[in-house]
Amino acid sequence: MSKTLSKDLDTIWSDVWNNLDSLEALKSISSDETMRWKLKYAPKGRHIEAGCGMGPYVFYFNKLGFDIKGLDISESTVKKNIDFSRELGLTDNLFMVGDVRNLNIESNSISYYISLGVIEHFAEGPMEALKEAYRVLRPGGIAYISTPNVLSLANTEEFIGSILLPNEIPKRFVRKILYALGIKKRKDNGWVERRWKLRTLKNFVSNAGFIVTESTNVGLKKTFEGAWRHSKKNWNKILLKIKPFLFPFLDKLEDSYFSKFGVNNIVMAIKPGKKMHCFFCDNLSLSSKSNLADFQVPVCNSCINDHDNFVLNYYKRGKRPFFSQRNYHKPKSKAKPTCSLCNVKVKDDFFIPNFGFSKKICNDCVRLDSNSLILRNKFLAYNNYR
Ligand SMILES: C[S@@+](CC[C@H](N)C(=O)[O-])C[C@H]1O[C@@H](n2cnc3c(N)ncnc32)[C@H](O)[C@@H]1O
Ligand SMILES: [Zn+2]
Ligand SMILES: [Zn+2]
Structure with missing residues (x-):
């Protein structure tokens, strides 16, 4: 090919x-x-x-x-x-x-x-x-x-879609036949x-x-x-x-x-x-x-x-x-607004709160080697509340 x-x-x-x-x-x-x-x-x-x-x-x-x-x-x-x-x-x-x-x-x-x-x-x-x-x-x-x-x-398209959207099945079927007969071009x-x-x-x-x-x-x-x-x-x-x-x-x-x-x-x-x-x-x-x-x-x-x-x-x-x-719901933010490691005040990051960790963490602490592996392996949070 x-x-x-x-x-x-x-x-x-x-x-x-x-x-x-x-x-x-x-x-x-x-x-x-x-x-x-x-x-x-x-x-x-x-x-x-x-x-x-x-x-x-x-x-x-x-x-x-x-x-x-x-x-x-x-x-x-x-x-x-x-x-x-x-x-x-x-x-x-x-x-x-x-x-x-x-x-x-x-x-x-x-x-x-x-x-x-x-x-x-x-x-x-x-x-x-x-x-x-x-x-x-x-x-x-x-x-x-x-x-x-x-x-x-x-x-x-093949599976979950076909179960949830059964009305799409005939359309897809017709399309396949048209391709097979060469009437419609991919x-x-x-x-x-x-x-x-x-x-x-x-x-x-x-x-x-x-x-x-x-x-x-x-x-x-x-x-x-x-x-x-x-x-x-x-x-x-x-x-x-x-x-x-x-x-x-x-x-x-x-x-x-x-x-x-x-x-x-x-x-x-x-x-x-x-x-x-x-x-x-x-x-x-x-x-x-x-x-x-x-x-x-x-x-x-x-x-x-x-x-x-x-x-x-x-x-x-x-x-x-x-x-x-x-976390499946938006977490209620009652946590103290300070870094859990060094206690300085932290502002929430603009795109991913707490850098995606379940602990409040500041810009400096997150970058330290001594914290990095522990945070990544033990404190990663998962949010799906969008
Ligand atoms: C499915 S997207 C994934 C984008 C990103 N990795 C993500 O997960 O958000 C595939 C990306 O690979 C890029 N891509 C495809 N072929 C490539 C190539 N030969 N060299 C470099 N990038 C390529 C595309 O431009 C596209 O942005
Ligand atoms: Zn800190
Ligand atoms: Zn080594």
Whole structure:
């Protein structure tokens, strides 16, 4: 199959993001269930979000003190993001234009490569992008790759959509027949979106050279956030009413076998090397690859023996991110307006209260290494009251 052209990708995605408001895009991340995975695996060093769209995660990670840059093929979106960074008083080199299949980034320089819903959009398949990810990551560097799950019931048009919107079924059926008979032509604008099983994605990532140390499906609740939701106001109203009962139930299922049907595949993988950067202390030391058999991230021998490092436990193989608090209603803000760690007065952040944590925290405390891993693994809040 021929390769999806960069200029087609630029046109398609510039169209998608064109009318979206930057602040709205930012706010949407407070209800992102997978944040606990994204934050858990963030090491020190240079991060890149490859295919960042409106850049909500870039802004958020930047707020948390990480050295992150966003890259996207859509020139107009990158420009919009840069303008927005300036509005926020941030540096204007947070974003750059580029193609994830051919990055203008030196080899072995990146510690965290984040790719959310990008590599499934190439007619020629995901390998070129994954090999580039491998090239730019440093030994011990972490790749976080997420794509849609073929087993999700949120393939709305096909399933949940058909249950909730039965009147759409005949229309879709007729359309299919017209395509089959060649009476109606499919719009061919280079658009592809592959949906894989988790296992398939894992195989792609391993074939690029990575060691996959963790993988999961996440996002049962997202099943109910499909495109049909906005067009069907009545369904939306009902959904908002039943959310407080339905969502905690889905959370229970999320911790069981049924997570298999979540909307996302997530694969976490390490670029191996003779020496690797330790996730905890960042030192480049002779790796014992076997540590990766026990841990999801590279850990040096002295960090393994550091008995004060209780966070280490969260990174053992098979440990799922710890989810301390789930709020389904707008929290009543009775908390004291001071940082829970240093007691200085804090103003709520403009897009995500308390930086998304369940503790009040100030700009300085959130950036301290000594707090970061504990906050990310123990105090991440989840809000879904929109
Ligand atoms: C589904 S969106 C995800 C956006 C963002 N990661 C998020 O989760 O909010 C996919 C993004 O990948 C970008 N993209 C697609 N192909 C790309 C390529 N070859 N190089 C760089 N970016 C690409 C698109 O422009 C789009 O912004
Ligand atoms: Zn270490
Ligand atoms: Zn503080």
